[in-house]
Amino acid sequence: MPAELLRVDAQSPQNEVLRYAAHFLTRGCVVGIPTDTFYGLAADPFNLAAVDEIYRVKGRPETRALPILVNSLEQALMLLRDREEEPDGVPRAPRKFMRLAQMFWPGGLTLVMDASNRVPLKVTANTGKVALRWPKSALVEQLINEFEGPITGTSANVSGFPSCSAADQVMKQLGARLPLVLDGGDTGAALPSTIIELRGEEWKVLREGAIPVVEIEKALQ
Numbered sequence: 001m002p003a004e005l006l007r008v009d010a011q012s013p014q015n016e017v018l019r020y021a022a023h024f025l026t027r028g029c030v031v032g033i034p035t036d037t038f039y040g041l042a043a044d045p046f047n048l049a050a051v052d053e054i055y056r057v058k059g060r061p062e063t064r065a066l067p068i069l070v071n072s073l074e075q076a077l078m079l080l081r082d083r084e085e086e087p088d089g090v091p092r093a094p095r096k097f098m099r100l101a102q103m104f105w106p107g108g109l110t111l112v113m114d115a116s117n118r119v120p121l122k123v124t125a126n127t128g129k130v131a132l133r134w135p136k137s138a139l140v141e142q143l144i145n146e147f148e149g150p151i152t153g154t155s156a157n158v159s160g161f162p163s164c165s166a167a168d169q170v171m172k173q174l175g176a177r178l179p180l181v182l183d184g185g186d187t188g189a190a191l192p193s194t195i196i197e198l199r200g201e202e203w204k205v206l207r208e209g210a211i212p213v214v215e216i217e218k219a220l221q
Helices: 015-026 048-058 073-078 095-104 138-147 167-174 213-220
Strands: 004-007 031-034 039-042 067-069 109-114 129-133 180-183 194-199 202-207
Touching (some): 015 180, 039 048, 095 109, 095 213, 167 180
Parallel strands (some): 004 180, 067 129
Antiparallel strands (some): 031 039, 109 129
């Protein structure tokens, strides 16, 4: 049976639609959603059956960590291993992480770092790394609130096929493999997020995308 296609206003999403989608996530399902770059596959990153389902939907096991979408810095910090306890007891991330997050989040930047123990190894593709992003998307932010936790955000496409900027493209590739796709119109994206891996004071570009690497360099000077 093809996925249910449900229209949603991506800028000011209807609460009942988000509640409906969150209900699928709670049950361990994978849902196609628009983000600020391309359409993504939302699922509960802490539900291993849901994570397995993402790999099945995409058509092959991933060798890279599954991106996790958050809607606050606090949420991101909970998923990182390298947190420094400040005198006030509040965890702080390494300086470079904070610098980039404060400059480019919400937005098209994915930051890869060592994952905290609470992140299932399967989500890290056995790398021990977590890929975090806070998208500039009212729909994603509010869906995370409705679901009451971070969600996965890997691209909604069959592995090796083009990323999808519209719901009809998602339906064409994955319609038979998903229960629900939220149609927020065309995202207008031409580029995926930029991916930066941080290791202590070292950093490297894993993929240049929506944010030019020259801007990252400038921010880290």
